[in-house]
Amino acid sequence: MPPPSATPPLLVQRPAGLYVPAADLHIDPVRPVERAVITHGHGDHARPGHGAVLATPETLAIMAVRYGPDHAGATQPLPYGRSLDLGAVRLRLVPAGHVIGSAQIVLDSGGMRAVVSGDYKRAPDPTTPPFEPVPCDLFVTEATFGLPVFRHPPIGHELARLAASRAAFPDRPHLIGAYALGKAQRLIASLRESGEAGPIYLHGALERLCALYTELGVELGPLRPLREAGAADLAGALVLAPPSALGDRWQRRLGDPVTGLASGWMRVRARARQRNVELPLVISDHADWDELTATIAEIAPARLWVTHGQEEALVHWARGLGIDAEPLSLQGYTDEGDGAGETEAPA
Amino acid sequence: MSPFADLLEALAFEPQRLGKLRHLTRYLSRTPDPDRGYALGALAGTLDLAAAKPALLRRLVETRVDPVLFALSYDYVGDLAETVALIWPSRPPTEDPPRLGEVVEMLASAHRTSVPGLLEAMLDRLDASGRLALVKLITGGLRVGLSARLARTALAEYGAVPVEAIEEVWHGLDPPYTELFAWLEGRAPPPRAEGRGLFRPVMLAHPLEEAELSHLDPAAFAAEWKWDGIRVQAVAEGGRRRLYARSGDEITAGFPDLLPALDFEGALDGELVIASGGTVRPFADLQSRLNRKAPAPALMERLPAAIIAYDALSLEGEDLRARSFAERRARLETWHAARAPDRITLSPLLPFASWEELAARRAEPPGPAVEGVMLKRRDSPYLAGRVKGHWWKWKRDPFTIDAVLLYAQRGHGKRSSFYSDYTFGVWADDGLVPVGKAYFGFSDAELKEIDRFVRAHTVGRFGPVREVTHTEEEGLVLEIAFEGLQRSARHRSGIAMRFPRVARLRWDKRPAQADRLATLEALLAAIEAGGG
Ligand SMILES: [Zn+2]
Ligand SMILES: [Zn+2]
Numbered sequence: 001m002p003p004p005s006a007t008p009p010l011l012v013q014r015p016a017g018l019y020v021p022a023a024d025l026h027i028d029p030v031r032p033v034e035r036a037v038i039t040h041g042h043g044d045h046a047r048p049g050h051g052a053v054l055a056t057p058e059t060l061a062i063m064a065v066r067y068g069p070d071h072a073g074a075t076q077p078l079p080y081g082r083s084l085d086l087g088a089v090r091l092r093l094v095p096a097g098h099v100i101g102s103a104q105i106v107l108d109s110g111g112m113r114a115v116v117s118g119d120y121k122r123a124p125d126p127t128t129p130p131f132e133p134v135p136c137d138l139f140v141t142e143a144t145f146g147l148p149v150f151r152h153p154p155i156g157h158e159l160a161r162l163a164a165s166r167a168a169f170p171d172r173p174h175l176i177g178a179y180a181l182g183k184a185q186r187l188i189a190s191l192r193e194s195g196e197a198g199p200i201y202l203h204g205a206l207e208r209l210c211a212l213y214t215e216l217g218v219e220l221g222p223l224r225p226l227r228e229a230g231a232a233d234l235a236g237a238l239v240l241a242p243p244s245a246l247g248d249r250w251q252r253r254l255g256d257p258v259t260g261l262a263s264g265w266m267r268v269r270a271r272a273r274q275r276n277v278e279l280p281l282v283i284s285d286h287a288d289w290d291e292l293t294a295t296i297a298e299i300a301p302a303r304l305w306v307t308h309g310q311e312e313a314l315v316h317w318a319r320g321l322g323i324d325a326e327p328l329s330l331q332g333y334t335d336e337g338d339g340a341g342e343t344e345a346p347a
Numbered sequence: 348m349s350p351f352a353d354l355l356e357a358l359a360f361e362p363q364r365l366g367k368l369r370h371l372t373r374y375l376s377r378t379p380d381p382d383r384g385y386a387l388g389a390l391a392g393t394l395d396l397a398a399a400k401p402a403l404l405r406r407l408v409e410t411r412v413d414p415v416l417f418a419l420s421y422d423y424v425g426d427l428a429e430t431v432a433l434i435w436p437s438r439p440p441t442e443d444p445p446r447l448g449e450v451v452e453m454l455a456s457a458h459r460t461s462v463p464g465l466l467e468a469m470l471d472r473l474d475a476s477g478r479l480a481l482v483k484l485i486t487g488g489l490r491v492g493l494s495a496r497l498a499r500t501a502l503a504e505y506g507a508v509p510v511e512a513i514e515e516v517w518h519g520l521d522p523p524y525t526e527l528f529a530w531l532e533g534r535a536p537p538p539r540a541e542g543r544g545l546f547r548p549v550m551l552a553h554p555l556e557e558a559e560l561s562h563l564d565p566a567a568f569a570a571e572w573k574w575d576g577i578r579v580q581a582v583a584e585g586g587r588r589r590l591y592a593r594s595g596d597e598i599t600a601g602f603p604d605l606l607p608a609l610d611f612e613g614a615l616d617g618e619l620v621i622a623s624g625g626t627v628r629p630f631a632d633l634q635s636r637l638n639r640k641a642p643a644p645a646l647m648e649r650l651p652a653a654i655i656a657y658d659a660l661s662l663e664g665e666d667l668r669a670r671s672f673a674e675r676r677a678r679l680e681t682w683h684a685a686r687a688p689d690r691i692t693l694s695p696l697l698p699f700a701s702w703e704e705l706a707a708r709r710a711e712p713p714g715p716a717v718e719g720v721m722l723k724r725r726d727s728p729y730l731a732g733r734v735k736g737h738w739w740k741w742k743r744d745p746f747t748i749d750a751v752l753l754y755a756q757r758g759h760g761k762r763s764s765f766y767s768d769y770t771f772g773v774w775a776d777d778g779l780v781p782v783g784k785a786y787f788g789f790s791d792a793e794l795k796e797i798d799r800f801v802r803a804h805t806v807g808r809f810g811p812v813r814e815v816t817h818t819e820e821e822g823l824v825l826e827i828a829f830e831g832l833q834r835s836a837r838h839r840s841g842i843a844m845r846f847p848r849v850a851r852l853r854w855d856k857r858p859a860q861a862d863r864l865a866t867l868e869a870l871l872a873a874i875e876a877g878g879g
Contacts (some may be wrong), residue, residue, distance in 0.1 A: 014773045149420045149433035247757050247764050256761040268424055274810045315417045
């Protein structure tokens with residue numbers, strides 16, 4: 001728990017999540033609340049059942065696709081960069097570079113500024129504008145990959161490995177597990193940038209969100225539902241599925257696929273082995289250690305709160321820089337967006 | 348270094364033999380000398396760099412990384428080499444990443460005191476997978492599940508020559524194998540092999556289908572016991588004495604007690620066994636001596652090695668392989684009678700007039716170290732590989748038990764959506780105890796049935812493993828066939844099975860009707876007593 005200060009705090013921790021008292025507003029609450037602001041559409045941050053929800057238009061669109069149009073009593077879209085006055089607090093959403101519509105929440109009040117970054121990354125992603133560093137007094141950072149062993153290679157490096165495997169096994173389909181929101185579309189868009197023009201086959205669970213990305217103006221090229229593919233189409237095909245569906249019975253129609261998984265956890269061999277895949281691809285939508293530390297050094301906040309992930313190492317590192325760093329014990333957030341899948345505890 | 352690192356990465360995650368072969372041949376065809384030859388040596392275990400101990404790596408990394416961050420990371424990753432490779436804070440590279448050949452040659456010629464500095468400089472020039480490859484290479488921990496035999500198979504495929512042709516020259520060559528590649532690419536004649544104590548590719552037998560016997564003439568065949576040891580080739584040439592396993596891997600160092608017996612100029616084919624007081628000991632005794640690089644004298648005294656010779660590939664400098672089995676056998680007998688070597692016996696020929704008579708002998712083997720009979724055409728030359736129509740193995744029937752399925756794990760490739768790897772158990776006093784694992788023996792249709800059962804009866808999940816229902820009333824009984832039993836401290840049951848496989852699905856049985864551990868223990872005691 002952060003120590004109490006003389007002026008009423010801009011941000012506090014409550015059982016439902018981070019809370020802004022002056023605006024009566026929860027950030028990414030893990031249970032239904034009256035008023036919520038949502039950083040991004042991943043299921044552990046964006047939940048249904050709130051009274052009113054404030055978020056980017058893209059995040060609201062994702063929530064509507066996932067939970068139906070009535071997921072909240074009322075919704076209010078707030079595009080990036082526009083400010084909103086809520087009581088004594090001025091609120092602004094700034095790109096977080098994590099998935100489409102992902103936002104950092106910038107809170108200004110009485111000359112103090114807090115930034116809740118949600119999940120973020122610094123690596124380029126054709127599906128979302130880049131993370132924008134905002135100088136502040138209190139920075140709340142994630143720490144999913146908060147250990148110095150986590151360094152994600154450039155995505156081009158991993159796509160080259162996928163291409164090499166496809167060249168080595170030209171007749172086998174390549175089945176890649178990628179989280180349904182963000183990872184799958186980033187993978188597709190990056191493949192397109194690298195010159196892949198052919199059809200990409202989708203497991204049913206990816207279709208709606210890919211369609212939404214296309215509606216939101218992200219170019220994904222020719223996508224085909226896997227269920228419509230004939231046996232001849234599948235030789236050497238590229239197939240995407242959610243990680244939780246890998247190894248399930250539906251994939252028997254693929255015969256003898258090379259199975260891959262796109263996730264930051266694939267950096268560590270033991271984790272990759274656990275997933276039973278032949279082609280571990282180190283592709284993550286979360287900041288790696290270098291991005292986390294570079295971001296904190298760049299923003300240089302007086303205080304740092306570290307949440308969901310490997311808090312300990314990052315707190316240790318930040319204190320070494322003279323930053324007043326504290327781990328937050330927020331419950332209910334997982335590493336969902338990195339495709340760790342159904343059987344793994346958040347780590 | 349990066350092509351080698353990519354190869355290691357691909358091999359580490361490729362479960363299928365054919366896939367491993369594909370990766371390796373692609374690498375050989377796209378990588379220049381000497382890098383590919385060093386890579387081959389590293390994979391086949393013929394390149395011994397062992398330039399650094401893990402402790403040195405730890406010291407190096409601790410000069411660069413905060414000890415708290417290192418400790419937290421090591422704790423998470425669990426493997427020192429991997430932690431060092433991942434955490435190493437590279438400085439902006441001033442030079443290109445080193446080639447594998449450069450790394451090997453630099454380390455091989457470096458003085459011990461300059462190794463740390465060299466390593467540090469190389470780690471700075473590499474990316475994470477390159478660093479992992481380097482660290483595994485120098486600490487001798489590649490472990491990518493690739494045998495020397497598979498490496499030679501890849502060479503054969505690359506050069507479009509029979510693998511036996513590679514085996515014939517392999518042991519006379521060293522990394523980086525430039526003359527081998529020159530030959531495979533048609534740029535040079537094959538490297539010389541004769542007279543240097545090298546391995547000869549072995550002749551293998553086909554399993555006999557009993558129905559085939561009616562087409563075979565008993566008079567054309569010689570019969571011998573099929574010994575339950577390991578195939579060995581004993582070579583003595585020009586003062587060199589060597590022992591090779593069937594794969595061509597050299598095992599001389601593990602059996603110094605045999606070397607005085609290799610008193611000939613040539614190459615013999617036979618079975619390596621443990622024999623004391625005139626009896627051949629069970630396979631388990633041999634196992635305690637395998638994989639020992641330098642056996643202690645006490646162990647050799649307690650478990651003395653012997654060779655049961657059954658063929659002569661070369662004697663007195665004359666290559667006999669083109670001659671008939673009958674002629675080679677006569678030469679072998681003549682040599683044996685003249686020298687009467689201490690630890691080499693002859694595999695006796697079994698007289699028989701009809702297949703029925705041989706079948707009767709097969710049913711009553713002389714001891715536990717016999718696992719059936721061998722049939723060899725009297726006129727067959729010694730041919731490399733598993734050539735049809737010359738040699739047959741007629742194994743005794745396997746043992747079987749009924750066991751209960753406990754855990755199932757998904758397979759790879761074609762089987763990646765099937766639960767195809769099974770752990771099974773039998774009843775002990777306090778419930779079911781695991782006694783083995785099986786992942787073959789069943790048909791495709793049976794695999795589907797088991798998979799359906801596993802998915803519908805899962806009671807627990809541990810990563811890719813599922814635990815299935817196994818009460819007295821509910822569960823799946825598998826008939827397991829196996830070749831033998833031995834004691835094992837590594838198994839909770841204290842028993843390990845040899846070659847277990849699923850023989851039948853016993854949907855007709857309740858788990859309560861499966862076998863008990865006491866049954867296996869009694870069988871093991873019988874095997875050890877020599878009755879098995
Ligand atoms: Zn998150
Ligand atoms: Zn997320």
